[in-house]
Amino acid sequence: MTALYWGALTLGRIATIPASIYLSSRVLLSGNLIGCIISCVLWLIFEDSVAMLWIGCFMYGLAMSSTFPSAIHLAENYMSLTGRLASLLVFGASSGEMVIPLVTSFLFARAPLSLMWILLTTSVLGTGIFIGILWVGKFTKKKIRVEKMQDEEMPEMSDVDLGDEPPLTKLDEEF
Secondary structure (H helix, E strand, O other): OOOHHHHHHHHHHHHHHHHHHHHHHHHHHHHHHHHHOOOHHHHHHHHOOOHHHHHHHHHHHHHHHHHHHHHHHHHHHHHOOOOOHHHHOOOHHHHHHHHHHHHHHHHHHHHHOOHHHHHHHHHHHHHHHHHHHHHHHHHHHHHHHHHHHHOOOOOOHHHHOOOOOOOOOOOHHHO
């Protein structure tokens, strides 16, 4: 089952590369979150079905495949991502990757179905955060884009200091 999950995740990442040319990160992330929720709900509805466990595992792997890259790209649409901010996002994601399995292992020992509930809860919370970001971004996107454009204005050629240029070589003169 682990191989199926990672295989689906890999397949999803490969499929997302050409899809990202035509679809925005908002659309990709919406599809990912919906896929996560659907697979978790199917697991909970058909909790005794082994076949649905395998199908849900494949669906969840596909849905998780481009969630993190799409979220980073979406964040880049609303703010300029500096190295410090990108590190903070990766640190937050890594912290979640450490804490959630720890909590899950404690709960799984008592009730094995708790894994499905935790996955569903985190998927629904992620969807709520995504909707909140889109709502807040609706009001701030233009302001940040205008600031980016002002920062990226090209200087006049007379303002550019070319410094000491090396002398032309024989090869430079030919071209």
